[in-house]
Amino acid sequence: MHYLExxxxxxxxxxxxxxxxxxxxxxHHGDEPASFATMIDETVARCVAAGLVDDQRFAQARAASLRRKGQSSRAVAAKLAAKGVERGLVAEASHSTEEEELAAARVAARRKRLGPWSRGDRATSRQKDLAALARAGFSMKIARDVVDGAGD
Known part of the structure; x- marks a missing residue:
């Protein structure tokens, strides 16, 4: 309960x-961990039944938070899957429109100082900026739009 608080x-x-x-x-006590598996399953089931654990609510809130930080839909899906959210909920929560993906890419570029937000010569660092956004999970079309764009 302390963890969930x-x-x-x-x-x-x-x-x-x-x-x-x-x-x-x-x-520490010299017991066998496998003997406690049913107890763990019962505890998780009780927490889900009581509403303390809700995978859908968690996935939606976490996806919104990650998107505000500039994460791509691919990165959001990977992070939710790593947390143990089931595939259907991951797909539902990480789905985004092209406008939302573009807004997230702009946030990511601003945070990393890429494209219009870079301090140096934009022409020389264009390929590196595109590569950084591609590694972050954004499509090349969106990366080009952000790097070649005028910023805010």
Missing amino acids: RYAAPAGQLRRVLQRKVAASCR
């Missing part, structure tokens, strides 16, 4: 945290 987490993440804590306790 401090952090929003999907069911998969809560299960991993509980397994880690059980494993540490079993190492």
Whole structure:
């Protein structure tokens, strides 16, 4: 409960945290961690039933937060999947329109000082700027629009 008070987490993440804590306790006390698997499953199920853990709410909130920070829809999907959110919810939460993706790319470029926000010569660093946005998960069309654009 202390973990859920401090952090929003999907069911998969809560299960991993509980397994880690059980494993540490079993190492200390000399017990077998596999014997606590049903207890972990019951605890996660109770938290889901009580509304303390809601994967859909977590996915939507986390996707919105990451998008405001300038993450691409691909990066959002990867981070949600790493947290243990199921595929259907990941696809639903990470889906974005081209305008939203362009806005996120502009935020990313501004944060990394790429394209119109760079301090140096834009022509010499164009390829590096495009590569940085491509590595961040943005399509080449969107990367070109941002790097060759006028900024805000």
